[in-house]
Amino acid sequence: MKLLNKTSLIIITLTLFIFFSGGVSFFYLIRSLINQETDRELISYSNNLVGEMQLFEKTAPNSIFITENNVEMKRVDSFSFTQAFFSDTILFDPRFNKRFPHRVYSFPADLGFRKYEVSVYRSTYQSEKLIERIVLSLTVMFILLILSLYFLNRYLFKRIWDDFFYTLDKIRSFEIKQGREFYLKDSEIEEFQQLNQAIIKLMDKIRQDYRNLKDFTENASHELQTPLAIMQSKIELFLQQDDLKEEHLELLSGLYEAVNRLAQMNRALILLTKIENNQFPEKEAVALHERIDYHVDQLQAIMEEKEIQLKVNTKALFKEMSPALADILLMNLIKNALRHNDRGGSVEIELSNDKLIVQNTGAPSELPAEKLFNRFTKSGKNKESIGLGLAIVKRIVDLYDWKIDYKFEEGKNKFILHF
Amino acid sequence: MKILIIEDELDLANSIESYLKLEGYVCEKAADYAEASEKINLYRYDCALVDINIPGGSGLTIIRELKALKNNCGIIIISARNSIDDRIEGLEIGADDYLTKPFNLSELNARIKSVIRRIQFKGDNTFEFNEIRVDAQSFQVWVHNKELSLTKKEYDLLIFFLANKNRVLTKESIGEHVWGDYADTLDSFDFIYTHIKNLRKKLLANGALDYIKTVYGLGYKFLANPDT
Numbered sequence A: 001m002k003l004l005n006k007t008s009l010i011i012i013t014l015t016l017f018i019f020f021s022g023g024v025s026f027f028y029l030i031r032s033l034i035n036q037e038t039d040r041e042l043i044s045y046s047n048n049l050v051g052e053m054q055l056f057e058k059t060a061p062n063s064i065f066i067t068e069n070n071v072e073m074k075r076v077d078s079f080s081f082t083q084a085f086f087s088d089t090i091l092f093d094p095r096f097n098k099r100f101p102h103r104v105y106s107f108p109a110d111l112g113f114r115k116y117e118v119s120v121y122r123s124t125y126q127s128e129k130l131i132e133r134i135v136l137s138l139t140v141m142f143i144l145l146i147l148s149l150y151f152l153n154r155y156l157f158k159r160i161w162d163d164f165f166y167t168l169d170k171i172r173s174f175e176i177k178q179g180r181e182f183y184l185k186d187s188e189i190e191e192f193q194q195l196n197q198a199i200i201k202l203m204d205k206i207r208q209d210y211r212n213l214k215d216f217t218e219n220a221s222h223e224l225q226t227p228l229a230i231m232q233s234k235i236e237l238f239l240q241q242d243d244l245k246e247e248h249l250e251l252l253s254g255l256y257e258a259v260n261r262l263a264q265m266n267r268a269l270i271l272l273t274k275i276e277n278n279q280f281p282e283k284e285a286v287a288l289h290e291r292i293d294y295h296v297d298q299l300q301a302i303m304e305e306k307e308i309q310l311k312v313n314t315k316a317l318f319k320e321m322s323p324a325l326a327d328i329l330l331m332n333l334i335k336n337a338l339r340h341n342d343r344g345g346s347v348e349i350e351l352s353n354d355k356l357i358v359q360n361t362g363a364p365s366e367l368p369a370e371k372l373f374n375r376f377t378k379s380g381k382n383k384e385s386i387g388l389g390l391a392i393v394k395r396i397v398d399l400y401d402w403k404i405d406y407k408f409e410e411g412k413n414k415f416i417l418h419f
Numbered sequence B: 001m002k003i004l005i006i007e008d009e010l011d012l013a014n015s016i017e018s019y020l021k022l023e024g025y026v027c028e029k030a031a032d033y034a035e036a037s038e039k040i041n042l043y044r045y046d047c048a049l050v051d052i053n054i055p056g057g058s059g060l061t062i063i064r065e066l067k068a069l070k071n072n073c074g075i076i077i078i079s080a081r082n083s084i085d086d087r088i089e090g091l092e093i094g095a096d097d098y099l100t101k102p103f104n105l106s107e108l109n110a111r112i113k114s115v116i117r118r119i120q121f122k123g124d125n126t127f128e129f130n131e132i133r134v135d136a137q138s139f140q141v142w143v144h145n146k147e148l149s150l151t152k153k154e155y156d157l158l159i160f161f162l163a164n165k166n167r168v169l170t171k172e173s174i175g176e177h178v179w180g181d182y183a184d185t186l187d188s189f190d191f192i193y194t195h196i197k198n199l200r201k202k203l204l205a206n207g208a209l210d211y212i213k214t215v216y217g218l219g220y221k222f223l224a225n226p227d228t
Helices: A004-054 A125-175 A190-239 A244-277 A288-298 A300-305 A323-341 A391-401 B010-020 B033-042 B059-069 B084-092 B106-118 B152-165 B170-185 B187-207
Strands: A063-067 A073-076 A084-094 A098-110 A115-121 A284-287 A309-314 A318-321 A346-351 A355-361 A404-410 A412-417 B003-007 B026-028 B047-050 B075-078 B097-100 B128-129 B132-137 B138-144 B146-148 B169-170 B210-214 B219-222
Touching: A004 A115, A004 A125, A004 B033, A063 B219, A073 B084, A084 A115, A084 A412, A098 A125, A115 A244, A115 B084, A125 A190, A190 A244, A190 B010, A190 B106, A190 B169, A244 A391, A244 B170, A284 A323, A288 A300, A288 A309, A288 A323, A288 A346, A300 B132, A318 A323, A323 A355, A323 A391, A323 A412, A323 B170, A323 B187, A391 A404, B003 B010, B003 B033, B026 B033, B047 B106, B059 B075, B059 B084, B075 B084, B075 B106, B084 B097, B097 B106, B106 B152, B106 B170, B106 B210, B132 B152, B138 B210, B152 B170, B152 B219, B169 B170, B170 B187, B170 B219, B187 B210
Parallel strands: A309 A346, B003 B026, B003 B047, B047 B075, B075 B097
Antiparallel strands: A063 A073, A073 A115, A084 A098, A098 A115, A284 A318, A346 A355, A355 A412, A404 A412, B128 B132, B132 B138, B138 B146, B169 B219, B210 B219
16 A cells, blocks of 8 residues: 555544544534523523413413413413423424424423413524534535645655655666666655665665676686687697697697687676676667578588578568677577587577577477576586577577577477567 | 787787797787887888787777888787777778687688788789689689689688698687687587588699698698698
């Protein structure tokens, strides 16, 4: 749940609760106050009435109902009640042809010569109306208050959390590989300012560590180039000696092969580091179909040698990318399909608008698909491979936000690159 | 033929020098910028091998100076940094070729020969070895004045052999020269054998001597005097 919704919900439930309970008690309070007032009036009126009744002639009627004053007197021989009491009733008013609620004060009046049970009525219609209005205006006020609280909360939220969301956005869009400086604007709110400072410190540390690691890989592989060059050249020179025996040649051959492999590996590592360092920023629309044809052509002799059937089915497709990386990507995929193939097998290359499929016959990979693209993972039987080709492919695919999958289907190793 | 080796790694410079001496070149070495600058201004070279990262300056500056001198000196960059920018810049300011360390000396030798040939024999880029004649511009080869029909790979092989006569050429260096970046596609370099066999057959069929000899386990050697 969003923070804004959470706080709004709490505020609204709390105000609802307060207003509901407050409203109910207020309603009863007002009612009892008005009732008290009515009762007082009724008592004072009845006191006056008793005074007036003392003047009654002996001929006074048995029962009187005075509509205008809402007084009812009933002559009794003995009282049916001895205590005065209040009650509520509804009376029909013929003037309005309508029933109205009334408050009734009944009391026994003993005039000495006669006894009357007197009831004094007072319409409570007006006060009920008053209470109704008070409740209505209270409800309106309450709704207005809740609305204003809701909008105030939203506004405050926006103002206060603005810095927070800015920071969040910045962190989200931060890409360590881009190597850009990470900065946050200052916040007026101390807590957020502290958060920002902590994040900046953390980011600096991460960037520093990442840079150190990258520099190390980069420097190490570059520094290795020269000693490798020396080793390779010395062995080559050594080979030119005229009086070498066969066993010497064999030793030198082993040494030369090892150095050569090391050099290849190092070259691949440098390439990987360069892709990671984004050192191929140039982009142009590369005609992938043409590049595929070119590489296939270059590898023709090798395919003939391995008696590999080639099927190329490409549609014209241009991709915005570094031409150098396009070549490396295609070359590595095609070379991979050739290297892990059987004599007399086949390679199929299919290029459509949204994907490139390179599939080849051969035993399925012994490695799980997710490990296949890791560095230095290779199946044991292929000694020549240095295990970096697919890692380079993956890096390039990642760089352009594409996706690559490996599948083994119908006896074929299938690499599917989704653009 | 005089070659200047501008390289601060003495060991590497010495290896290059030794190999090129076998080819009959006269070599001089410069280990830093000042020395290199002094040498190119004092003497004339047929080809300069320039490392980009040298103490005291940049190899690229040396290339600019060499170009300003206009003395027809071939320039080959040898750099540890396989950077496309360096390569493009180097070639743009006038370098003739670019090799990334580590490289095979036989490859370097072939490149030097090709560069010198290009520069010094403008227009007519043919050369001969005994009964074999090569036109490097039209990629044609004749044996006893009879044209050979060679595939591109066979032609590349022959040029590489001719540039490195009497040298042991490893399968790896032959593979890299002929197939470049694709060389590692081969399960082993054994299938180079097929191409060499075909080339040899074509040479022999046209009356050339049997120059190509197998070196056990390592590669091949193009003998300048196969009878001796």
